[in-house]
Amino acid sequence: MAGSLTAAAGAVALPAFSPDVAAAAPYNGNTLVSMFLRGGCDGLSLFPPVGHPAYFDARPAVAVPAEAALPLSGPGADGDFGWHPGATKLSALFDAGRVAVVPAAGSPDHSRSHFDCQDGIDKGVPDNRLSRHDGWIGRFLASTSSGDHPLRAFSAGSGLAPAMRGYPGISASSVDQLGLSTWGEDPEWVMDMLASGYTADAAGADLAGWAGTTLGALGELAPLVAAGGDLPDGWPTSSTGRLFFTLARLLEEGFPVQAATLDVGGWDHHDQMGDATDVNGRTRRQIAMLDEAVGAFMARMDAAGLGERVTLVAMTEFGRRVAENSSGGADHGHAAPMLVVGGGVVPGVHGGYPGVSPDDLDRGDLAVTVDQRTVLSELLAKRLGAGDLAAVFPGFDTAPAGFLGVAS
Amino acid sequence: MGSAATHTEDRDRIDATARNRSGASEPAGGPGAGSRRQLLRMGSLAGAGLAAAACAPAPPAPTNPGTGGSGAPAGPPVWGGTTGSLASGRLTWGSTPALAAHIDRVGLDVWLERQLAWRNIDDSHIPAMVAPWPRPALGAAEIRQLGQEWLVAKELAAHETIRRCFSNRQLHEVVVDFFHDHFNVDVNTTPAQWHMPDYDRTVIREHALGRFADLLPAVASHPAMLHYLDQASSRADHGRTPNENFARELLELHTVGSEGGYDEDDIKAVAHLLSGWSVGDGTGGFTFRSAWHDMGPMAGRTVLGWNPGGLSGEAAGRAFLAHLARHPATARKLCHELAVRLVGEHVGPHDPLVDRAVSAYESSGTSIPAVVRALVLSAEFGESAGAKVRRPASLVTQFVRALGIEWQTPSDPDSFLWRNWNGLASLGNANHSWPAPNGYPDSNGYWLSVGALVARWNLAVWFSHGAIDGLPFDAASTMQWAPNGRWGEWLDELAMRTTGEPWPPQQRTTILEHFEVDADTEFRPWDHWAAPQVVTVLLQTPRFQRS
16 A cells, blocks of 8 residues: 555645745755744743742743753853753753744734734734734745745644644644555555545635645655554653654655654643652643653654754743732733744853843833844744745844844 | 554554455556646646745735735635535535535525524533543533543543534534634643533633623633633732733734733732632632732733723622623624634725624624624625635544434444544634644644645545444445446545535546546445545545645
8 A cells, every 4th residue: 555655646746836026045965843832931930040030930830840840951041051961851951052042032922912922923013913913834844945845844633733823733642643544445546536526626715735845745755654653662752742753754755854843732730830850830730741752752763863953942932920919820021031043053041131130020021132033033043044034034134233142 | 643553553453454355456647647747747736826925025914924925715616516515515424415505405594594593402412422521511629539630631532523514503512612722622631621611611602692791701600711821820919920921822812912002010000900810729610819819910900991990809800890891802702703703814804794793793782693693794705716625523423424324323432533533633623722822723824734634535535434333334235326337427426525615626537547447337245445535635625625
């Protein structure tokens, strides 16, 4: 079955997407993985500012105790921060010079709304989010051409990530979901029937277009699906861990994935954040879940010789308020953590830290020192090459300023 | 979710069975290869179109985040092209030619009124069908007492799939789903999950076709929502900072919307106003804890045109909810969301259709049926055929209803329970499982991607092979629909009886060629093996993906 699908794909390769209008961004072997921590990740837990006494004043119940935080020292840190005790693998990656930390990133959106802030960042226009339907990654991919392999863009998850809208990417939660079930029928015939069914639907353009893209991708993916997608022993079994494994399989099989997305939910800790020293604490479990998944993924990339090819960037819609609330949690705040992990990073803490004393705050919350788009445009330019950043982030000055956490 | 493994094992087992009885296969590059090349070209053209669209700025005031910004309802009329076929696809959980003909016969307005009067519609067959799964009929305390609370979500999902397929109160089921999204509670959170069946039964189902002014306070005082949005633990006494979560979503999602005219200080004030809205201990119901309440900055403040006057305590919160339900921004947001659900995402919040729905809402004292009436009995509705891509849960029920599958109490209730839950979860559409408080997206673009289409096509294979305990289907039995036992008449009857329109001619020809028959060929002894494959092809056609 796999063999015949592969043969079919070879016979009908997808032509390039409008190559004459797109800027060339030849695939250079690098992959950018954009992770969105949905719900508002608390940077004050992930990188607790244990060098700032005001932190402990604002969070009498849920601050990470200074003695419990893992040491975080390096360029830009100055003893300001630690790592949350659940972030052991990220801390080790940082110590190995493979992580850039941006503790106070954010956007001009002051709404504190999950949906507005996510929408603005996903679309890459946080100051004018209703002006666009498409996402920043989708615009980058649609405005460049790399040969347009159907696996060029991959969303780990059950749907296409909002940031990838505007480009016909592939999505799946698991390798199994990329296999066409044919129930004993000849797969060639099944695919031909699908094609003829959707061709007859030509008037409804987007279904037919998606069907064509899907059938092209299925042939490419057949060998991967045939190899199966069972988690190896010891791999994190969280849903995030499973998504990372699916992505790892695509990359180590050599598919030219230029951009990938991965959503990690579960960060909206309005209550019961818990004790950072208790492994069952709510925020600790969440951070450890992320940490283990990223750690396993990077180790697998290293083993495949891709550790310098793959760069992860993690962002969230907002950080949480500096002051805890009456439920042992923290409500929606402003500046948010970003992490850049893997190939090409300039290790250290970037963008400075505005402080958490009452006088330092912006409307009660951590102030923003780095616009998220500065980090993302530097990644696109230096890791994926070329592209028209003014089109990717319209209305934003993408000239390097402030971040410079990516070397090449 | 550990369920993925089970799902895969089942599929492998059934794949193996089918392989043993499959007939001859066609060599590569057989009939139809030409159309595949043609479609692959279309795929690339669609990509180019997306690229071009992405370079151009979007039109002003866009509201639909669909991929490629698909604006006007595109596509051919679905399900026969009549008002009845449109309404039977959009206002139920699955179109059937019989229902479409019925609506055309009695008139959409008559059918709509009957559906809106949902309590008068006999549904007495449902309780026996859902009887194998007891938890959704219980209250929170009983659910905890029974144990295995994690089964609540799965059992409720089984009930809902059965109701969606077989209830006669179809429009009610559609609007119930809408309000579960509007007032989303993630059933996979504790302790909200203990209260979910009661929330479904006494709040959403009770008020979905009632008055929004009754629905809103019922939601705001239900333990499921109070737990889910952390209101239950919020206190403002002794200078404490109240939890803002519910206050924010109440304004942003449930009522006026983020452009409704409030700021951060208003959020903090409303969090104070609602402090004390809590629940009793354990599995207790709504309790106003006056000792936790402090009006704080809300006293003397005006928010969204309302000020408490001399009120405080629970009465102040209830007065504010009553104000919110009648606020013009709430009316517009709610009417627009319902228009997107029932007509399509091409409808903008300031379109004349929404204006008329807002007028109906305001002049009827927040009546939801009045809004539905204004939206459905409109020219815009009549022109919207094919505008919506079915969400996965509705594709499942569309298959059941189109194939005329009759419920059969499963030999193993657990089998149906998990098949239903795992199947919907793998499609990204398990009941009440959207993790954020805004509910599942109602946008074509969200539900279309390469992986999503594969999952939809694979779902068709499951149904055509009758692989679901409880929803039996024997594809070969449809061959009895051919009066003279010939291939051509079978294909025609199959298409007409399930979709109300003929099979696309090119595909019909290719099927006949593949099985080496003519339209006039009489069934051969081995042809019943072909039936599931033929039904698969039918269920995979795009007409099932739209309404």
